[in-house]
Amino acid sequence: MxxxxxxxxxxxxxxxxxxxxxxxxxxxxxxxHGLMTTNNSESFNNTLKGVRFLPVSAIVKVTLEKFALQFADRRTKGLMMRQAGLQWPRKILDEMLERDTYKFRAKVKRHDGVEGVYAIAIEGVVTPSGRPKFETINMHAGYCSCGQWAVDGLPCVHAHAASHYVGRVPDGMVPEKYSLENYIKCYEGTIMPLFSDEYWLLIPYTVLPPQGVPQRRGRCPSRRIPNEMDLQGRRCGICRSANHDVRKCIHVSSDGRE
Ligand SMILES: [Zn+2]
Known part of the structure; x- marks a missing residue:
């Protein structure tokens, strides 16, 4: 702050x-768990980019088909991972394996073996003054001062090092929500194909056709709040003059470009 x-x-x-x-x-x-943005929905939004200006019924259809395929893919993946005997989805497993490698480069100081309090520094990670950067970890409370454990819920490199120090495997510290069985449950529902319109229910009113509003050609005007660059208009990229564009600039910029 x-x-x-x-x-x-x-x-x-x-x-x-x-x-x-x-x-x-x-x-x-x-x-x-590390999610501070709308990236997930933005990512799906991006897959719908090409259909945004289609009629609503087409957007619904494309969305349904994309979800159906995504669910089918991930369900198959989940079952294959179960067949391979994995305890967690591949992404979680890879993250755990990566963090586990640091245990061989960790310096561990035991402060309270009963409560599981340790100070741990990873080789090569130093404070601004060049000293080893020790983090405080409380294994029983599931807390580490590095913050990573709290951010994504997975034991951080220090938790891996502490587990190694006491001769345990850190598997038990992975929360249940990351289990492969939960992953499979997320995608177990099948999105069924739509029946063709001959099976649709009859509706007790007349559907009017669209009124034929002409589609606007070209790019839609942006609705975002104009920023500094919008307000400046077209100016020379080097000397900022409004009288000519960058190809005709005779001035030399501060970094020496002409
Ligand atoms: Zn940590």
Whole structure:
């Protein structure tokens, strides 16, 4: 917050009004698992890009077909992973294996073996003054000061190192929600094909055809709030003059470009 305040007092005041649990990973109680954005829905939105201007019924049909295929793919993948004897989906397994490699480069100091409190530094990770960066971990509480454990719910590199130190495998620390069985459950429902329209229910009213509003040609005007670049209009990219464009600029820019 101090850093934000130094850059922009108004931004600091704005954020101060919003309870931190709504916009920080460190204060949300550990339920967001790394997701702070709408990237997931944006990604699916992107797959619908080409159909956005089609009639609603076509958009519904494409959405249904895409979901049906995605569910079918992931269901098959889940069953194949079960056949291969995996405990977690491949992505979780790879992440766990990657974090596990750090245990051989960890320096562990035991502070309370009963409560599971350790200070752990990973070789090569140092403080700004060049000293080994020790993180405090409480294995029983599921907490590590590095924050990673709280962010995605998977044991961090320090938790792997602590488990190795006491001669255990960290598998038991992976939450149930990441299990392969849960992954399979997510996609177990089959999205059935639509029956053709001869099977549709008869509706007790007349459907009017579209009124034939002509489609607008070209790109739709943006509805976003104009930014500095929109307001500046077309200016030379080098000297910012409004009298000529960049190809005709005779000025030399500060970085030496002509
Ligand atoms: Zn950690």
């Amino acid at each position: 101090r850093t934000i305040r130094a850059v922009d007092e108004a931004a600091y005041n704005y954020l101060n009004e919003i309870p931190p649990r709504f916009w920080t990973l460190s204060h949300n109680g550990g339920f967001r």
